[in-house]
Amino acid sequence: MDTRSQKKILILYASAGHGHEKAARAIFEAFQDSGSGHEVKILDALSLTLPLVGRFYRWVYFTQIKYAPWLWGFSYYSTDCRWVYFFIRYARRAVNQVLGSPLHAFLEKENPDVIVTTHFLSTEIASFLKGRKKITSKLVTVVTDYLPHYVWTAPAVDFYAVAVEDTKKGLVDRGVPENRIRVTGIPIEKKFLESSPRKELLAKLGLEDDRFTVLITGGGAGIGGVEEMAERLSKLRVSLQILLVCGTNRALYERMSVFSKTSPFVRALSFVNNMQELMEVSDVVIGKGGGLTVTESFAKGKPLILFRSVLGQERRNDRVVERYGAGFATNSVEEVVKKVSEIAQNPELRAQMAENVKRLSKPKAAEAILRIVRDER
Template sequence: MRKSSARGQTTEAGERVLILSAGVGAGHNSAAAAVQQACAGRTDIAEVQVLDVLQVSSVLYRALLGKGYFVLVEGLPWLVEWGYDMTDPPFRRRGPIDPWTRANAAPVIGAIKRFRPTAIVCTHFLPAQLLAMLLLRGVTDARTAVVTTDYDFQGLWLTGAFHSLFVAREEARVELMALGLPSDRVAATGIPITQHVTDPSTLTRGTDRPPRLLISAGASGGDYAVSVVRQTMHMRSPFTATIVCGRNDALRQRIEQVVAPAGDRYRVLGFTEEMPQLLRGADLFIGKPGGLTASECMAAGLPMVLVNPIPGQEVRNGDYLMEQGAAVRCNTGATIGWKIDEVLREPGRLQRMQAAAQRAGRPDAAADVLTGLLDGPKRPLVVTRAAQKTILATSEKRLVATDLTGPSALVRLVDSVAGSTVALLRSQERDDLEQRYSTGRGDLVLRRSKAPAWPQREEQRLLRAVLRGDKELPVRVEALSGRSSSRE
């Protein structure tokens, strides 16, 4: 689905922001909507457009990616976990985009050319990979942000060219820096969520009433959701519960029948616009730890009881939340009621978890992403394919980039004027560049060339992306320690 909202009349000075997502689940599109909302708070943005790349692809491609994933989640979760682990190492796949994906990307490329963005935000790795190709080919020079939507970093999000990479937490930023990514291109902002104006009088979280549970049944699946609700009926602690079933009317009717004997203790809802109020009025959330759901709960100071997580990213999200003290996980449906009782009956435990959730919340993530991108470097960072190979090997050997020596060691090229890192390459590639572009004073001046000394295509990719419309670019060479480096 394409959405466009123009804020007044477009001017030459105003930013044109294109937000690219993919409707694999609701989280990526929700993050895109949050960034779109944050655009409205800036006076330097003339127009913003949101595009779900799957909506303009072929029906088969959309079905395989959008629906096929959840078929595997329900039927073959072990295969989902295997696929997640197989694609987790950064730059495991370094070749060009496959022909089928390229064909389905054609409408997206057309939309980019028509909209003429000055900035692009990707909330899914599919458009992020496409934008890397377009930057390297000179199709666009828009500043490009990659915005991850889970707490743990997954290697598919790391591409060969981008301007800014925004991750959910500091540990992910440290991980990427350990692999060699420069600190000026990676920021820990949190996961973008939409902001809601909530009447304080509607927020009644406190100790003068039984704890309120908020159960996300629609996200937990039919039979499992019913079992979760059944288990809460065996709890000994006093409580009330709101159960949200989303657009699953059949599930809502099943749950209404299950809780009917409990009287008014339970409130069962279908799709609702009240989620912001429900999140801020509840005391404890029971559901799956999707990235956006977890981020919204943390921003609301709402701790979680995690049930039935999707293998891979949701399990890792849960690990982070439990590490922060903001969640507990129940690994079997038969003990959910007991697990919640344990939280509610221990004096002060619920309050400690709520405080931990509040500390983990990043409600301003969307605005921080825009600030980081629009106020950040104008030239992209290019990671050469040789450097990508080194980064993959580094991750597989559990090393950090500064441990590497010799021709495979990584160095970076830094824009001498702007001070931003524009390329990450192997030491051997640096030697080849010095033969052609050295000034004799320890730095380089990159220029367009017709007879490169190292592989022509790779040098052309680098020069085309970092020079943009300029004829030359003075750069200095630095080792990953930050020291000036002409030789190691």
């Protein structure tokens, strides 16, 4: 590549919610695979804040989500209003200038050709610096949810990469010019885009190929009800096998491991790094409505049952999934069991949901974002 066409590209995420980092790493991975020759770096914006700020930011977010989701929901919905956010934006800007001063200094020093952000915090800071002519970087923001919040909007963003047309409309309604928005899909790791013969994977994982396979995720996030769900599903008069991913929830894993000794078609799994394989062999995925979870399931062509999603962005993701007939959302274990039974016993419903999922899936999102970065259309 001509060195004059090489670009210095910085991908910024914030480690408050795993989806933002996963999306950033998917873009980084795509750049590595493209052989573009650009100088590409990836960085957690919270690592460049004043001491302990990043840790406190993460603690506040995860504590609210786990122990006070109503508080997170209240702050989310109450600030997604033009006039309220007009004042909040100035307050956030003042706080960011102080607490994020190391990131300000870093961006001014580096002044990359392109900044790609997957979290609104880094978007806010980069947009502020660009508006003050402290940096001249092209700014591309990747929205990692299916419906946006005002917090994603910033005046100096050159392009937004969004999941679906609904996301685009949400940004336009919040004042973003339509010509700055590209419907690319949400970027995911390439392992979710690769596939293996289902029968081979089932054999590898020690699963039967004539049973309807249910994957339950979110156990590690401490979602209540998944234990009862697995137990009740195991008693259905339907030929099922159930995979329950417990993640870092050791207590849940140990309890369900004991339960599986008397219910052989319930498999308890701890932390896994082969989620793409588990999704590949499953017929339906049950989990929370995180943007990346939804997108990964769609990439595998799997319908979703979204269970006890957090108020705010996850509930809005639920709305899009239900609107397009790609899944169901509920807070009720009883309703989950009913829906699994219905999907398992109704091939026509399964086929229709699979078609709806296909309409929403955009597996080449990372490549589309690379084209935006490289000024291609």
